[in-house]
Structures are given as structure tokens and as C-alpha cells.
Amino acid sequence: MKKIISVIMLILFTFSVTSCGFLNNGEGKGALEPDALGEAGYTEENTDTAKDSTTAEDNSSAGQGGDTDNADGKLINVTLYFPTIDNSALKTEERDVLVVEGAILKACILALAEGPKSQLLRKPIPGGTEIRGISIHDNVAIVDLSEEFLNSSGLDEVTSRLSIVNTLTGIEGVDKVRLRIEGEDMIGPSGMPLGDMEPAVLDAEGYPVPGETKTVTLYFSDSQAMYVVGEKREIQLAKGASLEEKVLLELMAGPRTDELWSAIPEGTKLLSVSTKNGVCTVDFSKEYVENSPGGTASERMAIYSVVNTLTGLEGVQKVQFLIEGKKREIYTHAVFDEPFERDESVMAK
Numbered sequence: 001m002k003k004i005i006s007v008i009m010l011i012l013f014t015f016s017v018t019s020c021g022f023l024n025n026g027e028g029k030g031a032l033e034p035d036a037l038g039e040a041g042y043t044e045e046n047t048d049t050a051k052d053s054t055t056a057e058d059n060s061s062a063g064q065g066g067d068t069d070n071a072d073g074k075l076i077n078v079t080l081y082f083p084t085i086d087n088s089a090l091k092t093e094e095r096d097v098l099v100v101e102g103a104i105l106k107a108c109i110l111a112l113a114e115g116p117k118s119q120l121l122r123k124p125i126p127g128g129t130e131i132r133g134i135s136i137h138d139n140v141a142i143v144d145l146s147e148e149f150l151n152s153s154g155l156d157e158v159t160s161r162l163s164i165v166n167t168l169t170g171i172e173g174v175d176k177v178r179l180r181i182e183g184e185d186m187i188g189p190s191g192m193p194l195g196d197m198e199p200a201v202l203d204a205e206g207y208p209v210p211g212e213t214k215t216v217t218l219y220f221s222d223s224q225a226m227y228v229v230g231e232k233r234e235i236q237l238a239k240g241a242s243l244e245e246k247v248l249l250e251l252m253a254g255p256r257t258d259e260l261w262s263a264i265p266e267g268t269k270l271l272s273v274s275t276k277n278g279v280c281t282v283d284f285s286k287e288y289v290e291n292s293p294g295g296t297a298s299e300r301m302a303i304y305s306v307v308n309t310l311t312g313l314e315g316v317q318k319v320q321f322l323i324e325g326k327k328r329e330i331y332t333h334a335v336f337d338e339p340f341e342r343d344e345s346v347m348a349k
Contacts, residue, residue: 124163
């Protein structure tokens, strides 16, 4: 029975959705030596403009419980996610972790490496793993781990990374987690980078709620703003979620290829998106127009980055733009109040 559960979980986790410290591979809970991490080479910094709980003086909202000051830092109650021994579920344990100089993400990683209290759960971080760095950008926690994290494989590796993702996204100011190994984005079972991962949706018992994986093509501007270039991306779609919304949010997050550029003007927010009778209506905030750098080239990239991405989805033939809920006659030069069809002439050959 456990074998069957593990096989099912492998499928679900594989298609659903790791400074410089040493995590000693010793025996029992005493295996982790937090002091061994030190501060050399380690950084936990918030590069977002918004206030983030990892650097704020008051971290009381970071966990489920309160916090207590002591001479070495602040004890903060957080919720940690540990895989079960058979990898069939993720279970939570509340823990008071010592946070020094606001580095709550580091404290959570250390607590995960220390391991669970329950003998029915396992450590999600292999011994010998080093924390190369942790930072936050646009509510994405970027965690860089050493290659020892890859000593786990198969279902162990999948549930280990989900343990990190679900734990860190429980911290205020963290919506997604990107894992890196030795400075490079972690590669998933498909051979593609995992990218920014959202927490796994779990039921009350810690078992994953099935979703699905979609492979889509996102279109970004080339460096000369002459053509849009496709970048394939695997996205995890929770049950009942909007594929169009998920795709647009991925598009707005920007490309993973250095030679490509996001054509969406800075500050743009997605207000709504829906598809009816083959027309996908996209409502952007005013920044989509007002923050355009101007010129017909950038205008064309902004429009067809969206249009050619969405019309690559099943059931979408045209895209109608709205700005703050209303049609706009002109973007900066182009007629903008009629639905746009896919234009392959602007796609790089």
C-alpha cells in the first residue's frame, strides 16, 4: 500500500509543484550546529521596495504565535513543513526559532535541517548542505544551496524542496520560492528550471490536492525590440485556477533567458482576465500604458508579447485589452480598442 501511495505521490509532486554554513551529517537532533554557519559568505537581504518581515524590527506576524526577545536575538514561532518517512504527505510542526538580525529565512532553513521532533517525519535537507545565500526580490525568496542538496533524489528530492517552499511561503512577505544550486536555478525532472515555486496545496491531513502541469510558450522582447521570442515554461496549475491568469503572471515576472527582455511596462498590475467565445479580455492597470517607454517598437512588443502568448492557449483566438476596466482608443500609436489576433510576423524565426 505504501508503495502505491509513494508512486502516486511521485507523479503528483513531480508535476506539481535549496552565508555559508555547514549542516553537519551527524546523529539525532544534535547533528545541526547553528553556530557553525557563521556569517561569512551569507547574506539575507530584501531587495524589494516593500517592507518585509525578515528585516523588520517587529516580526510578531511572521509565525502563528508570538515572539520573545533574548540576548542573542529574537525567538519567533514559525510553522515548519516536514515530509513523512514514506513521502506521502507534508506535516507541520510549530517551532520557536532564534532569529538573529532579522534573518528569519535562514532560521527556518536551519530548523528544517535540524529535523522534526516526530519520528514519523524526516529531515528535508541532506547533511553537508551549505547555505550559499538567501535574498528576497518582489516577494520571491531566492535560496541558494550547495550541491549536497542534490544528494537526495526521486521522491525524497521532490518532497524536500516542497518542504522548503511551503515553510518559507508561510513567512510574511514571501509568496514564492526560487531554489538555486551553486548559483544556478535548480532543474526539475523535465530538464527545465523550476523557477519561482508556489506552495503545494495540501488537505487537512497534509496530502497534496491534485493539480496539473501545463507547458506553455511565453513571448518576450529580443534585445533590439524587433521581435518577440518564445520561451517554453512549465507552470503548475492548481485545481480550478485560471490558466490565462497564471500565464500572464508568469509573463509579467519576466524571462529566464538573459538575452530576452520583459515587454510589460514596469509597475503594471493585472486586474482581471477572462475568456469568452474565443476572446480573452485582459484588464491591466494604467501603468501598462503610462509607463511605456514610447515608440512604435516598444509598443508592438508590449502588445504582442501578451497577444501571442495568450493565443497560444487552447480556446483563445483574440485578445481584448482594457485599462482600468475601460477600452482605450490608442495605446501610444496603435489602435487599441479592438481585439488583437495573433501576429506571427513579429515572432523571431
